[in-house]
Amino acid sequence: NAGVMQNPRHLVRRRGQEARLRCSPMKGHSHVYWYRQLPEEGLKFMVYLQKENIIDESGMPKERFSAEFPKEGPSILRIQQVVRGDSAAYFCASSPFLLRARGDIQYFGAGTRLSVL
Amino acid sequence: EDKVVQSPLSLVVHEGDTVTLNCSYEVTNFRSLLWYKQEKKAPTFLFMLTSSGIEKKSGRLSSILDKKELFSILNITATQTGDSAIYLCAVPVANAGGTSYGKLTFGQGTILTVHP
Numbered sequence: 001n002a003g004v005m006q007n008p009r010h011l012v013r014r015r016g017q018e019a020r021l022r023c024s025p026m027k028g029h030s031h032v033y034w035y036r037q038l039p040e041e042g043l044k045f046m047v048y049l050q051k052e053n054i055i056d057e058s059g060m061p062k063e064r065f066s067a068e069f070p071k072e073g074p075s076i077l078r079i080q081q082v083v084r085g086d087s088a089a090y091f092c093a094s095s096p097f098l099l100r101a102r103g104d105i106q107y108f109g110a111g112t113r114l115s116v117l
Numbered sequence: 118e119d120k121v122v123q124s125p126l127s128l129v130v131h132e133g134d135t136v137t138l139n140c141s142y143e144v145t146n147f148r149s150l151l152w153y154k155q156e157k158k159a160p161t162f163l164f165m166l167t168s169s170g171i172e173k174k175s176g177r178l179s180s181i182l183d184k185k186e187l188f189s190i191l192n193i194t195a196t197q198t199g200d201s202a203i204y205l206c207a208v209p210v211a212n213a214g215g216t217s218y219g220k221l222t223f224g225q226g227t228i229l230t231v232h233p
Contacts, residue, residue: 003159004159043160045221048220056217101165101167105165106162106221107162108159110159
């Protein structure tokens with residue numbers, strides 16, 4: 001059973017370009033989460049999605065950032081018109097649907113390191 | 118505001134030492150607390166704790182939760198160089214409507230370095 005797969009592992013963009021980060025959850029997992037880790041900072045929640053639905057986007061910047069988890073295919077985190085401050089590691093996690101606390105465990109991918117020049 | 122605080126922020130020990138990592142939390146409607154180990158890549162899950170006083174154990178690692186004093190500790194006995202990593206504590210927080218607990222709030226992490 002493959003783990004959470006993220007690609008690309010490293011992404012370099014110039015200011016103003018778009019960045020697309022992909023995440024395939026573990027087999028059987030229907031919940032996907034995106035986190036950002038800035039240099040010297042901890043992991044910060046961005047968004048929580050289920051298939052075709054955004055459940056909680058309270059941590060996502062209102063502008064330039066969007067996320068989707070379509071019925072078919074990976075989840076995508078999209079950053080438009082990137083700026084230097086977007087340089088960070090972006091981690092995706094997934095979990096199965098389980099009732100109450102049993103569903104709290106999230107399994108993480110290896111992350112995408114975004115560098116904005 | 119929901120908060121998770123870890124201490125110490127960094128720790129340097131020698132192989133064979135025992136270490137204790139701390140995590141305190143202030144969250145509304147607490148449900149569980151999670152420990153992860155982060156090396157160069159993905160944070161890997163270690164433990165989930167939901168009940169006070171029940172120790173979770175895996176090899177040389179163990180963890181316990183105190184819901185009255187709002188903290189957890191992670192112990193590592195007989196440390197090895199392979200234990201060098203960042204240890205993260207996280208608590209799921211409910212969304213504004215209280216309908217989901219998908220948001221993990223992380224502490225800053227404890228950087229553990231084990232020298233041979």
